[in-house]
Amino acid sequence: MSQTRSQPRSRLIMGNWKMHGSLADNAALLGGLVAGAQRAGDAQLAVCVPFPYLEQARQALAGAAITWGAQDVSVHDRGAYTGEVSAAMLADFACAWVLCGHSERRAMHGESSALVAAKAVAALGAGLTPVVCVGETLADRDAGQAECVIGDQLDPILALGADALSRMVLAYEPVWAIGTGRTATPEQAQAVHGFIRASLAQQGAAQTRILYGGSVKAANAAALFAQPDIDGALVGGASLVADEFLNIAAAVA
Ligand code: PEP
DSSP states (O other): OOOOTTSOOOOEEEEEOOSOOOHHHHHHHHHHHHHHGGGGTTSEEEEEOOGGGHHHHHHHHTTSSEEEEESOOOSSSSSSOTTOOOHHHHHHTTOOEEEESOHHHHHHSOOOHHHHHHHHHHHHHTTOEEEEEEOOOHHHHHTTOHHHHHHHHHHHHHTTOHHHHHTOEEEEOOGGGTTSSOOOOHHHHHHHHHHHHHHHHHTTOTTSEEEEESSOOHHHHHHHHTSTTOOEEEESGGGGSHHHHHHHHHTTO
């Protein structure tokens, strides 16, 4: 379902630093983002940083028009879960966002769609906005199974209902486009975003924002953002360079 922007959903450009950074590198990156944040215009800017750097992000971004979050969250509130980080702990660091079900976690850590939905619930319970990632592999796409796979990934999320859906963000990230330099064409991306939008609409949550992710750069951002159901971007590699990330955000304008 394509929607016009007569009732616009606010655009969101979110960086996913993955396991990159150091105190020194982050200081330069965050400083560059703060200095250039106005280039994003009406688009919201956010960065999802590694856990150890949440306090650094909190201090560097306090008072700036850039919010921050984490890349994963435990389903548990507390307890003997070595290595896990709870949603309440993220809230302690004023996180606004947490990624749930990034394809790297689904693939490398065996996260099921049911677990991803439970993580989204945990995030919502602590007042965070989960950014739930879905996407097909190249084999899925080549087999004509992209919508089927994404539909399966969405099912436990959609089952959470309209209220929960209205308090989250979805991200469509085709696995074959993440970190590969190969981006979905705007038409390919829009087709999946339209499918996701229709699925959300059936649950009464048509206004939930849907980000596109997968080798987004300043050079391809404007064409993606011109699509009616693409509400922004989840940006990996290009979010590590302040000027490139800000140029992506500026492409919304
Ligand atoms: C991501 O990590 O979510 C991502 C989209 O990475 P990249 O932009 O590097 O493809």
